[in-house]
Amino acid sequence: MTSASWHARIRCGRDTGAGFLVSDRLVLTCAHVVAGSSTEGVSVSFAQGTGEAIAARVIAHGGWDGRDTDLGDLAVLELDRQVTIKPAVFAAPTEAYGDPPRKLLVYGFPKHYDEGTLAEYRATTDQLIAGEWVQLEAWAAHGQPLVPGFSGAAVTLADTGRVVGMVSAAARDSGIRNGRMLPAHVMARYWPRLADLIPTPEYDGPQKERLRLLVEAASQQQGGLECGPERLYRDAVGRLGPLPPLSGFSCLWDVAWYLLYEVPDPEAVARFTARLADFVEDAPTRFALRSWPDARNGTAPARKAETARSWSPILVEIAPSGCGDHQLLVEVSAYNGRHRRVVGSRRLPAERVRAYALERLDEAYHELEPGARELIAFVLPRRWLNLDVAHWQRSPDDDSPLGCFAPLVVMGLERRRDFGLQHKLRQKWQQIDAQPAARLHRVGCGSLGQDPRTLTVGLRRSTDIVGFGAPPRAVGAQRLFHATLNAAAPVMLWPRTGCRGGPSHEDCRGTAFLDRLAEHLTGMPPAELPAYVHELRETAYIAEPNEPHWAFDLALLWEDPRCLPDPVGYQHTPVG
Structure with a gap:
């Protein structure tokens, strides 16, 4: 410890304090030590060096504005030139405390000690005073007290020499041998680059540096973000997670750093970055936030090869928000096997739903492996199952239909959340796998007056594919449509437009469609x-316009719960 050469003496005009080297050109000290830097020169010399003073300038400031009780008493100095001295090494935030207490050493430069001197102290407790300081008390009743010249000195563990904080104040009464330390993790609030150097569970320096830069990029978004720091924190830790600090969060970095060093769940930080991504307008930054801490910029972790018949769905859930039809909840997720990654989750006005869903749907492809068989699945309330999602323009730069871009199906929101029906669906798919092909059960235009309950019971034991000759628009068609959903029919097909009824249906469009x-x-x-339906849609789209293809308006409801985790509702609380 006594040979550590990174301890620094700081001069600013007539004031003297301490500091410590953290890189080949950067030194940390207290802001009050260099309070006169705007008019006075700042110089730095090192305890075990030649005594040569190196000019320096203040490049970062914690916000301290002059009073003893002000927060953010931290300054970062940049030396005029690089030095070859090995910088200080930091300890984990918890290492300063223990039972029995850990002995802490402080190397300061009080009056008449130009070469520096040591003081022995210990932390009273890890409890922060005013959310900022830890109280220090003398290790013994004799020895060097904290006096002017120790401000800015590194507080180090006596046995390892690793830094746990910085001296920021001493007792005004010389008879009271205590002082205050700004812990390293608090210093990192004011200078985020310091977080790269402080050990934290699970994540290393490069990962934290990448996190810091991404949070900084998100914070600089023009117009700000639609979601505040505390809301993002609560989404990251969940309803049963730790409460936020009483002092709250002043910025996004406060949340990220608090999750890193204070919250025991290491996955909470990744949930924070994924949630933050949803509110960032810049697409590359969104991708990088979702992929953090993966250093491969979003490449999905390698998994076992999928079987030929398996799918990797991209799920788009659109649901009522409870605030009227004008406000909707939208969530987009990507799946590989049973691994789910939420790409976006928001409450939006109805006119913004399509653009948002298509944008996040496109980004969901970033989560799929190159060989994955993508399946776009829209989960919609029953009354919206005839929504023309297959004909949505794929993107602003591609006006071809979404249904021609990839296999696309719809699913019923209410059925997805009915665990009894999900169980029945799994049973039916087991039976389907044991048979070479399924039969088609026809619900023709002329049978729309049958009893829905009879249809439900009749189809409940069946594994038939159900085809409708008419869309679920008229009341009779809607009732039979809902009855089929309640029968846990795994596959349903219908034309989005077609027969509207009449005296005879022998040659109507609905009958031709079913044929x-x-x-x-x-x-x-x-x-x-x-x-197969994807291929039909492609064929129908490029067919001659004067002869509409029979499958041009084909809608497919297809649901195999084995492709998806059990439906548990929205993974995050959608906010906007």
């Missing part, structure tokens, strides 16, 4: 229907 459907589905395994 073509039966022809094309013969021998088709239900598990492969999303891919």
Whole structure:
């Protein structure tokens, strides 16, 4: 400890204090030590060096504004030139405390001690005073007290020499041998670069540096973010997680750093970055936030190869918010097996839903492995299942339909949240896997008056694919449609437009649609229907416009719960 050469003597005009080297050109000290730097020169010399004074300038400041009780008494000095001295090494935030107490050493430069002297102290407790300081008390009743010249000195562990904080104040009464330390983790609030040097569980220096730069980029977003720091913190720790500090969070970095050193759940920081990404406008920054701490810039972790019939769904859930039809909850997730990654989760006005969903859906591809079989699945309330999502323009730069870009299906929101029906669906898919192909159960335009309850009970034991000749618009069609959903039918197909009823349905559009459907589905395994319908949509889209293809408006409800984790509602509380 006594040979550590990184202890620094700081001069600013007539004032003298201490500091310590943290890189080849940066020195930390108290802001009050260099309070006159705007008019007086600052110089730094090192305890074990030649005594040569090196000019320095203040490049960062913790916000201290002159009073003893002011917060942020930290300054960062940049030397005029690099030095070859090895910088200080930091201890983990908890290492300063223990039972029995840890002996702490302080190397200061009081009057008449130009070469410096040592003082022995210990931390009274890890409890912060005013959310900022830890109280120091003398190790013994004799020895060197903390006096002017110790301000800015590193507080180090006697046995390892690692830094745990910085002396910021001493008792005014010489008869009271105590003082105050600014712990290293508090210093990192005011100068985030310091966090790269402080050991924390799970995450190393490069990961923390990347986190710091990403949070800084998010903080500089023009117009600010739609979600505040405390809301992001609560989303990261969950309802049962630790409460935020009483002093609150002044910025995004406060949240990130608090999660790193204070919250025991290491996954909380990754949840914070994923949630923060949803509110960042710059796409590269969003990708990087979601991929943190993965150093491969968002490449999904390698997993076992998927089987030929498995899917990697991208799920787009659109649900009522409870605040009227004008406000909707939207959540976009990407899946690989049972691994789920939330890409976006927001409460939005109805007119912003399509643009937001398409943007986050596109970004969800960043989470899929190169060989994944993507499946776009829209989860919609029953009354919106006929929504024309397959014909949505894929992006502002691509006006082709989304349904021609990738296999696309819809699912019922209410059924996704009904665990009984999910259980029945899993049973039916087990039966489907044991048979070469499923039969088509036709619900023609002329049968819209049948009893819905009879249809539900009749289909409950069946693994048939159910085809409708008419869209679920008229009341009779809607009732039978809902009855089929309640029967846990794994696959349903219908035309989004078509027959509106009439005296005869022998040659109507609905009957023709069901005939073509039966022809094309013969021998088709239900598990492969999303891919086959995707091909039909491509064929229909490029068909001659004067002869509309029979599958142009084909809608597919397809749900295999085995592709998705159990539905547990929204992974985050959507805020906006």
